[in-house]
Amino acid sequence: MTHTQETPLLEVRDLRVEISTKAGKFFPVNGHNFTLNSGETLGVVGESGSGKSMTAMSLVRLLPKHAARVTSGSIKLEGRELLSLSRSEMRKVRGRDIAMILQDPQTSLNPSFTVGNQITEALRLHAPGPRSTLRERAIEALRKVKVAAPEHRVDSYPSQLSGGMRQRVVGAIAISCAPKVIIADEPTTSLDVTVQAQYLRLLKELQEDTGMGIIFITHDFGIVANLCHRIVVMYFGRIVESGTVERIFAKPAHPYTEALIAAVPKLHGHKGRLRTIPGSPPPQSEQPPGCPFAPRCEMADTRCFTELPPTVDADGDGEHLASCWRVAGQ
């Protein structure tokens, strides 16, 4: 790895994804800017329909064909522009440099192939070798994700494994080619708390060993608080706030972030009434002229409904950005 501190591992600038339908054009990813450094975990937080998964898919260029496309912006991996790569060049990046872990291990594994076969699939593409070597490396990958008795498990079918074990296998596939970036899209939602804790600890250890960057897509503030270094908060296709975890939890600048954090019951907190956010997110077909959160915001004034707020530096040191008129107007 040749990149220095100045070049981030992954740099996304002004990324915009458009979906055209008969009903009109929508922007599930609307002007994203963020960076990811090696050894860092970036949490992408938002509710369903906020564009989290579309952001992930656009990074690996796996947007649904014909329906969605990237219209502008840039995605640079160690300074190399991914958006201008040809399809075959992109295939070499996917899995080798950027790997993904998806939400549901039930559906992301093929039930009719052994675990070993599915791990070596990525290896066969990116680092071909004789069958015995590939098998050794599949066992090695299983050992890294702490699957007990990997020599036996490599010949198991997904149905023979428990949910937590399957998610480890998905993790083994992701790390098999030693990627620089892992995009994890809600990988622990279907797991029990104890298994979730084991899995998150495993991800942390793998990160310490390899220095990979992790983009963690989630709606769980517990995971964000424990695992992530920095967060971007998404609402209606836009990043409304970004900054370090400590800063955002201690002093959220955007009313949406603030309300979202206050709406989550705390394990060791007061038992008073939970804060609620009235209403629900607007449907994508309605493109409001102003701030998309304004109709649900307690602090909105007339300007919020008519003009889109700019993204401004909330604390004056470039570490904490928010797009809200309340911050911009100060």
Place this chain on the structure above:
Amino acid sequence: MTNTPILKVENLSQHFTFQTGMLKRQTRTVKAVTGLNFDICSGETLALVGESGCGKTTTTRLLLRLQSPTLGRVLYDGQDINELKGAGLKAYRSKVQAVFQDPWSSINPRVRIRDFVAEPLVVNEKLTSGEVERRVHAALDAVGLRPQDARKFPHEFSGGQRQRIAIASAIVSRPRLIVLDEPVSGLDVSIRSQIINLFKDLQAEYGLSYILVAHDLATTRYLADRVAVMYLGQIIEQGATDDVFDAPAHPYTEALLSAALSADPGEVRNEIPMSGEVPSPLNPPSGCAFHPRCHRSMGEICQSRSPVLGEQAPNRAVSCHQYAP
């Protein structure tokens, strides 16, 4: 809160047997739940906590009389629910309701909201159509929906509103107890708190009791007055929510709670790692079912003898050899 239990569970067990092996000659038994004992008083919330496969869902199915137990009884106002018939059973069905996890699959998409909400009344009670209409509107109003929503179809609503509709249908027959099986885990964060507050409001207004099954421990702590922690089909610890969360007595409870992530980056977590996964209920360990994963195992006694759920303090029961030598 009064202290008369509306539901009393006595030594409730559900075992499933099936044939296996050559010519199906072997009989094997899965003990889904064994020897459950608990009460639910009116106006209180009891939570069942545990990992998947611990028997939470089987328990709720037994309480709803969707299954008959192998052993033991569920007493509703002193009567065994499995002996109820005819009018008595209909009365039980209308007084004990349920709200499930997924508002997308628990509502029939081809039925208008009015008909969906009215179903418990139509099935279990004899009312005039005017009375049904009035009750449906009152239920919709109680969950924060408008009377004109009654004419709409489920697809016209968002996930949070659908969960409100499911709740309206659960309260329309004026139940005394509602089983909440993962009632908010399918919802977005901002909607979740609306629904949690709604459960609290309805409880305060109608004196409802809840049995809550939720894997999110923070939600459980927030909603429940008492908790029963389950492991491999047995209750291993029971007590007031705050007592159990603040000072867990059973090593399993301790480890489970330590695994929960708090939405507070400043909080120091001392996670107690549990080795391995929940053993298969087909082949449970000898002695205490938790001993292979226990960080406080005392050796011989834990491996050979299964502990009994015993009173450790007033209103607090634990099933562990450490407390009953």
